[in-house]
Amino acid sequence: MHNLLPQLILTAVLSFHFSHGAFAAAPSRPNILFIVADDMGYADCGVHGSKDIPTPNIDSIAKAGVRFTDGYVTGPVCSPTRAALMTARYQHRDGVPDWVKKGSEKGLNPGVPTIADYLRQAGYRTALIGKWHLGEKEPFHPLNRGFDEFFGLLGGGRIYYQGLIERNGGGTDEYARLRRGREPVNEDEYVTTAFGREAVQFIERQQASRQPFFLFLSFTCPHTPLMAPKGGAANFASITDPQRRTYAAMMAAMDDAIGRVLAAVRKSGIQDNTLICFISDNGGPITRNSPNGSTNTPLRGGKGETWEGGIRVPFLMSWPGRLPAGGVYRNPVSQMDLAATALALAGTKADPKWPIDGVNLMPFLTGGNGGNPHEALCWAYENAGAIRQGEWKLVPVAKGAKAMKTGLYDLSKDISESHDLSATKPELVEQLKERWVAWMKDVSGEAAGDRTAIPGAGGKGDAE
Numbered sequence: 001m002h003n004l005l006p007q008l009i010l011t012a013v014l015s016f017h018f019s020h021g022a023f024a025a026a027p028s029r030p031n032i033l034f035i036v037a038d039d040m041g042y043a044d045c046g047v048h049g050s051k052d053i054p055t056p057n058i059d060s061i062a063k064a065g066v067r068f069t070d071g072y073v074t075g076p077v078c079s080p081t082r083a084a085l086m087t088a089r090y091q092h093r094d095g096v097p098d099w100v101k102k103g104s105e106k107g108l109n110p111g112v113p114t115i116a117d118y119l120r121q122a123g124y125r126t127a128l129i130g131k132w133h134l135g136e137k138e139p140f141h142p143l144n145r146g147f148d149e150f151f152g153l154l155g156g157g158r159i160y161y162q163g164l165i166e167r168n169g170g171g172t173d174e175y176a177r178l179r180r181g182r183e184p185v186n187e188d189e190y191v192t193t194a195f196g197r198e199a200v201q202f203i204e205r206q207q208a209s210r211q212p213f214f215l216f217l218s219f220t221c222p223h224t225p226l227m228a229p230k231g232g233a234a235n236f237a238s239i240t241d242p243q244r245r246t247y248a249a250m251m252a253a254m255d256d257a258i259g260r261v262l263a264a265v266r267k268s269g270i271q272d273n274t275l276i277c278f279i280s281d282n283g284g285p286i287t288r289n290s291p292n293g294s295t296n297t298p299l300r301g302g303k304g305e306t307w308e309g310g311i312r313v314p315f316l317m318s319w320p321g322r323l324p325a326g327g328v329y330r331n332p333v334s335q336m337d338l339a340a341t342a343l344a345l346a347g348t349k350a351d352p353k354w355p356i357d358g359v360n361l362m363p364f365l366t367g368g369n370g371g372n373p374h375e376a377l378c379w380a381y382e383n384a385g386a387i388r389q390g391e392w393k394l395v396p397v398a399k400g401a402k403a404m405k406t407g408l409y410d411l412s413k414d415i416s417e418s419h420d421l422s423a424t425k426p427e428l429v430e431q432l433k434e435r436w437v438a439w440m441k442d443v444s445g446e447a448a449g450d451r452t453a454i455p456g457a458g459g460k461g462d463a464e
């Protein structure tokens with residue numbers, strides 16, 4: 001049944017185009033708006049069934065466009081995912097296999113072009129508002145990585161009311177402090193709200209310009225520290241778990257901010273010429289990596305793991321007039337594809353010196369390509385590898401143990417990865433392992449070393 005759905009979407013799009021010919025006249029190069037949440041649970045939006053946290057504005061992106069049921073990120077933590085979103089390449093190629101630590105000298109390889117570089121070169125005005133987390137030092141600075149404008153933080157997380165720290169003599173945390181460009185700024189607003197405000201102002205500034213824009217709105221919400229906007233938690237008094245109550249108030253603030261940004265797009269009259277993508281950068285942290293009260297139900301696991309709960313995320317895309325409203329796409333896709341789609345829509349291509357792994361999704365959504373964008377998607381994080389091919393997923397069932405083994409799951413029947421079928425399909429297990437090994441060699445290059453067997457798969461890459 002799943003394979004029929006792209007065809008259904010295609011049918012919807014074709015009929016839409018035939019009956020709304022005026023949209024065909026829309027400029028061919030859309031504005032591109034990426035909105036990224038930080039550590040948001042798969043289940044924590046209305047379109048994924050959330051009952052206790054309303055997200056009408058996030059949901060409105062799905063209603064106006066396409067919801068990807070099997071939308072993945074390439075890593076289960078922040079920096080790796082953001083690296084691949086910026087490059088359309090697996091992050092292992094460019095020096096970000098794990099998150100960039102505070103004070104680190106490392107970051108995303110300054111040699112690899114980002115999509116901001118490409119889009120700026122193609123004539124776009126580019127802005128990053130919010131979290132970067134791809135290197136604190138100057139070579140990695142967003143203004144050196146293709147962005148014309150930057151308002152946000154270079155690090156991975158921060159307190160939500162900056163004034164509480166700095167005005168009380170709390171020093172200057174270079175990792176977390178807010179900047180406009182390179183200059184530190186004071187900010188009295190709740191940070192999530194401030195990021196929304198800055199995004200609205202950026203969109204308003206572009207209104208007078210004929211220049212298309214690329215805006216990367218990168219929230220720190222709902223990453224820890226758990227801190228609700230003043231008075232916000234009172235709206236969720238019915239939630240008894242205090243952590244979840246604060247998380248809900250943080251989510252509501254982000255959804256409100258997104259609502260203001262979407263309103264600015266409509267008010268500017270550019271809604272039919274703006275591609276909007278929404279994802280979370282990784283799954284909700286439910287047991288480790290700073291749990292925040294999120295839920296990934298019915299997915300297993302969470303942030304930091306290669307179970308579905310760590311890597312499958314809310315994944316939405318809208319472009320009124322070009323994408324079907326209320327569409328659902330079920331073949332696996334990756335956040336790298338959002339970058340590749342942006343490049344294609346801008347009419348530009350990646351430098352062949354830096355080949356991309358992402359795939360332009362437009363032909364799969366509107367052009368009649370009913371196939372899979374990817375033959376397989378692979379993961380490698382810490383000591384856990386994983387691969388998804390079609391409906392099959394191979395993943396270690398335990399980490400750090402001497403006797404690790406992999407589990408094989410049929411995600412079409414077992415989204416919760418609870419029935420290990422590896423004993424019944426040994427040939428498929430071997431084929432998936434071989435494919436993962438080939439992928440690992442490819443993305444690791446010279447750095448592959450001994451890491452040439454899927455961790456936990458019984459090869460020489462097993463953990464001791």
Ligand code: CA
Pocket residue numbers: 038039077078223281282
């Ligand atoms: Ca994150």
